[in-house]
Amino acid sequence: MSTEVTDYRSVEERVDVSQRVQTLPAPAPDQELLTLNMGPHHPATHGVLRLLVTLEAEVVRDLKPIIGYVHTGIEKTAEDKSYWKAIPVMERMDYLAYYFNAYAFCGATETLLDVEVPKRAQYLRVIHMELNRIMSHLVWLGTSMLDLGAVTVWWYCFRERETILDLFEYSSGQRMHTRYFQVGGVIEDIPVGWAEKCRQFVKDMPSKIDQYLDLLNRNEIALRRLRGTCPLDEQTLLDLGVTGPLLRAAGNPWDLRKAMPYCSYEDFEFKIPVGQRGDNFDRYAVRMQEMKESVKIIEQALDGLPEGPYITDDRKVALPPRHELATSMEALIHHFKLVTEGFRVPPGEVYFPIEGPRGEYGVFIRSDGSSKPARVHMRDPSFVNLQATLPMVKDAYIADLIATLAMMDPVLGGVDR
Amino acid sequence: MPDAPGTELLAQDLREALSPETVVGTEFFRDKGAIHVVPTAIGEVLEALRARGFKHLMSVHGVDYYPEEPRLGVQYELLDREALDRLTVKLRVPLDAPTVPSVTAKWPTADFQEREVHDMFGVVFEGHPDLRRILMPEDYEGFPQRRDFPIGGEPVLFTAAETAGRDYTMGSDGVA
Numbered sequence: 001m002s003t004e005v006t007d008y009r010s011v012e013e014r015v016d017v018s019q020r021v022q023t024l025p026a027p028a029p030d031q032e033l034l035t036l037n038m039g040p041h042h043p044a045t046h047g048v049l050r051l052l053v054t055l056e057a058e059v060v061r062d063l064k065p066i067i068g069y070v071h072t073g074i075e076k077t078a079e080d081k082s083y084w085k086a087i088p089v090m091e092r093m094d095y096l097a098y099y100f101n102a103y104a105f106c107g108a109t110e111t112l113l114d115v116e117v118p119k120r121a122q123y124l125r126v127i128h129m130e131l132n133r134i135m136s137h138l139v140w141l142g143t144s145m146l147d148l149g150a151v152t153v154w155w156y157c158f159r160e161r162e163t164i165l166d167l168f169e170y171s172s173g174q175r176m177h178t179r180y181f182q183v184g185g186v187i188e189d190i191p192v193g194w195a196e197k198c199r200q201f202v203k204d205m206p207s208k209i210d211q212y213l214d215l216l217n218r219n220e221i222a223l224r225r226l227r228g229t230c231p232l233d234e235q236t237l238l239d240l241g242v243t244g245p246l247l248r249a250a251g252n253p254w255d256l257r258k259a260m261p262y263c264s265y266e267d268f269e270f271k272i273p274v275g276q277r278g279d280n281f282d283r284y285a286v287r288m289q290e291m292k293e294s295v296k297i298i299e300q301a302l303d304g305l306p307e308g309p310y311i312t313d314d315r316k317v318a319l320p321p322r323h324e325l326a327t328s329m330e331a332l333i334h335h336f337k338l339v340t341e342g343f344r345v346p347p348g349e350v351y352f353p354i355e356g357p358r359g360e361y362g363v364f365i366r367s368d369g370s371s372k373p374a375r376v377h378m379r380d381p382s383f384v385n386l387q388a389t390l391p392m393v394k395d396a397y398i399a400d401l402i403a404t405l406a407m408m409d410p411v412l413g414g415v416d417r
Numbered sequence: 418m419p420d421a422p423g424t425e426l427l428a429q430d431l432r433e434a435l436s437p438e439t440v441v442g443t444e445f446f447r448d449k450g451a452i453h454v455v456p457t458a459i460g461e462v463l464e465a466l467r468a469r470g471f472k473h474l475m476s477v478h479g480v481d482y483y484p485e486e487p488r489l490g491v492q493y494e495l496l497d498r499e500a501l502d503r504l505t506v507k508l509r510v511p512l513d514a515p516t517v518p519s520v521t522a523k524w525p526t527a528d529f530q531e532r533e534v535h536d537m538f539g540v541v542f543e544g545h546p547d548l549r550r551i552l553m554p555e556d557y558e559g560f561p562q563r564r565d566f567p568i569g570g571e572p573v574l575f576t577a578a579e580t581a582g583r584d585y586t587m588g589s590d591g592v593a
Contacts, residue, residue, distance in 0.1 A: 068552040076561060080568050111447050241474060241526025260501055348446050351494050351505065353475065362494070364478045374564070379476035379494070387529050416552055 033061065036398075040069045044147045044402045047412030051389075051401075058397050063390045067383075071416040078376040082342025083109050084183055086373065090363075091177045093378055094414030096139055099125075099132040100356040101378070102181040104363040107262065108352035109183045112345050112367050115317055120308045121185035122264040127198065127301045128171070128180060129263075130294040134205070135164045136357035137287050141212060144284075144406030148225050153215050160208050163201055170194050183343075184318045185311030195302055202299045209291050216284075223281070230392045230404040231279040240391070241384045244359025246408060249286045250278030256355035263354075268300045280400075283407040317343050342371035351379075358382055358409060380414040424450030427469070427504075435461055444507075451505040456491075456517045459508055463493065463520055471495035471504055474524045479534035483564035487511035489538055493520075510540065519545035537562035 034055045040048040048069035054062035074093055078086040090105040091098040103125060110117060117125075142157035165175040171190050172178035180186055216222045234250040247254055255272045257265040273289035275282025311318045319338055320331035337343075347369040353362035359381030366375040385408060392408075393401045421443075428440045431452070439462060441453040454462045463474070473496040480490035493506040510517060519542035521527045531542045532551040539560040542548055550557060559566060 068550075068554070071552040073561060076566075076568060114447070238473060239525045243475075254498060259498070349451075349480075349492075349505075350447055350449070351476065351478075351503070353494075353503075360475060362476055364476070364492070364494075366480055375478075375480050375562075377476075377478045379478075383529060383533075384476075384526060387526065 040066075045405065046143065046410060047415075049386075049405075049410065049412050049415070053398065053401070055398060058399075060393050060396055060398055060401055063393060063401075065386055065389055067386070067412070067415050069416065070412055074417045075376050075378065079373055082371045083345060083373060084338070084342055086376065087181070087183075088177065088179050090376070090378070091179065092413065093417050094356070094358070094361075094380060094382065094411045095176070096136040096411050097132060097356050097358070097361070097414070098177050099129045099181065100354060100361050102179070103129060103263070104352055104354050104356075104361045104378070105365075105376070106181050106183050107354065108350050108363040108365045109345065111350045111352055112348055112365060113183070113317060113343070114346075115184050115312050115314055117185055117263075117312060118309045119264065119306045120189075121310050121312075123301045123305050124186050124190060124310060125181060125263055126265065126268070127298050127305075128168070128186075130297045130301075131164050131167060131198075133294045133357045134291050135161050137291050138164075140287065140357075140406075140409045144403075144409070145216065145222070147402055147406040148222055150216070150219070150222060153212055156208070156212060156215075160205065163204075167194070167198055167201065170197065182311060182318065184314060185309070187311070189310045195305070198298065199302060202295055202302070205295045206292055209288060209295075213288060225399070225403045226281040226284055226407070227279065228277070229280045229400045230396050231277050231282075232388060232392045233278060236391055237278075237388060240388045242359065242388050244356070244381055244385070245286045245290065246283060246359070246385055246388065248272065249275035249282035251276055256353060256360060260353075265297075267304065268297045270294075270297050280403055280407045287409075344369060344371050345373075353379070356381060358411065358414075359385060378414075378417060380417065382410040382412070382414040383417075386410055386415060421445035421450070424452065424504075428452050430469070431462060431465055434465055449503060449505065451492075451507055453507050453509075456508045456510050459491075459493070459506070460518050460520055460523070462506060463495070464523065466495055466504065466506070467523075470497040470500055470502075473498060474520075474526055475503075477527055477530035477534060479538040479540060479562065481538060481562065481564045482509070489515050489540055491517055491534060491540060515539055516541045516543050518543050519548075521545050536560075539563070 036053045036055055038053055039045040039050040050066040052064040052066060053060055074089050077089050087102050087105060090101045093101050138157040138161045142154035145153045168178050169175045171194055172180040232250065234252050237247050237250050251274050253272045253274050258272055270293040273286045273293065275286050315334045320334050324331035325335055345367040347367050349366045351362055351364045353360050360379065361381060362379035364377040365373050368374040392404050424443045424445050428443045432440050435458060439454055439458045441455060444451040474493060475496045476494040478492045480492060482488050482490055487509040489512060490507060490509045495504045495506060508517065517540055519531055521531060529551060531545055532548060534540050535542060535548055536550045536553050537560060549555060553561065
């Protein structure tokens with residue numbers, strides 16, 4: 001921030017809004033509390049989230065999240081499909097983190113099968129997941145700034161998001177819900193020219209992030225809405241099971257990619273951005289820096305992308321290459337078995353957690369030895385993080401509730417599943 | 418304790434600290450330990466494990482083991498952020514008495530998650546402050562994640578058919 005402030009700004013700086021909220025007198029018996037219904041179809045609730053808010057004047061005294069409006073029984077549906085056919089439905093849970101959903105499911109299945117994933121497939125997965133993380137953060141940034149009244153940044157965010165979706169389309173044929181990850185690897189190697197396009201994106205992206213920061217970091221309105229509003233301390237967040245950028249904003253550097261590395265994340269150098277005060281501004285700032293770190297990971301993964309197979313050569317799990325079908329009876333049988341029944345998975349129960357854009361995505365699978373999972377459960381970070389809404393916004397203004405909801409970044413597809 | 422003897426030692430430790438019948442058994446599968454406990458002791462077991470470093474409850478899963486008995490299961494995923502270790506605590510309850518003491522008071526994160534298990538499997542968490550359905554509508558009957566709940570068992574209600582006075586489970590020709 002510049003040290004020169006105008007008179008107007010210095011007067012504004014001295015106004016301590018938090019004190020005003022604190023010193024409100026206790027509600028007199030005759031003073032009415034207003035119960036206000038927000039949502040489920042409210043543009044600022046980021047999906048179909050319904051909040052029952054109890055207000056005293058403009059101050060939030062109580063809040064009840066009501067969810068389930070987009071519950072589509074994805075976990076139940078997955079139990080009726082063979083493992084490889086369940087991947088597309090899993091991807092549709094948190095619709096901004098489809099690579100993460102797919103990876104958590106494939107990872108859990110691979111753990112049950114005890115299948116080795118080739119190094120090249122792991123790197124390709126990392127590249128796509130980090131692109132997905134940037135994409136998810138871009139949607140968060142655009143929509144949440146829209147909530148705060150900033151329209152411009154939304155256009156810029158979606159411009160870069162398009163570039164990422166083009167990359168997804170280039171590698172898999174789909175912009176969203178790509179089904180690129182398979183049990184044992186990825187469905188296809190990246191096409192010719194993809195790496196160059198991705199490198200171009202990696203080269204451009206840091207300056208684009210700086211553009212967003214320039215737009216917002218000295219923006220009077222954004223700062224007033226974010227700085228110092230609705231902080232929550234680290235211990236409360238830990239007790240509530242909150243993970244991801246929300247926890248890191250409060251100063252706890254917990255990141256599964258670093259703490260308990262999976263999918264070759266130990267090969268890459270990156271930092272974990274943390275905040276200090278745990279307020280809305282820190283939540284915003286942490287995600288902005290995370291995008292820069294993701295860019296670094298993608299760059300390293302592209303540089304170090306090993307040669308070799310992109311999917312396991314275990315014919316009991318992965319489809320045989322197309323050209324073998326014409327010449328090998330064995331391959332034809334494997335292909336037929338995999339496509340009709342699917343592969344059988346040894347009985348057991350696993351929980352496979354990964355670090356998604358919103359926190360810990362964990363998939364629990366119970367296998368009974370057949371080719372369909374007996375139970376699939378997604379520990380979705382949005383669902384667990386939603387419990388922190390009330391502690392965050394209690395005794396804050398209703399306007400800050402909107403800003404906090406934006407900074408929490410819940411995706412209701414993941415909450416309701 | 419990332420090995421099988423470590424999990425067994427931890428179980429032994431719990432048996433001595435609490436009571437011998439608390440821990441029913443242990444399991445070590447794919448580099449991760451699990452402890453099976455009796456449902457009534459879940460609160461004490463989780464507290465004892467908290468004292469042994471597993472300070473974070475990351476997830477609560479409901480499972481239906483149909484056709485095995487006892488049918489319903491609840492699993493608690495614990496995390497030790499210092500030793501970087503995970504542990505599952507598993508318990509089983511029968512269908513006719515599906516009560517498990519709630520751990521919400523000590524582990525606030527379990528609030529929504531216990532409600533979800535209640536909603537989907539009909540497990541009753543005793544002592545939960547607000548045990549209502551969370552994902553399904555409040556007037557919903559049945560527990561959809563149970564294994565004997567059929568997929569497609571839910572008739573789809575179309576308002577057009579309803580206003581026309583037709584039974585919504587019927588086809589357009591009036592035949593089911």
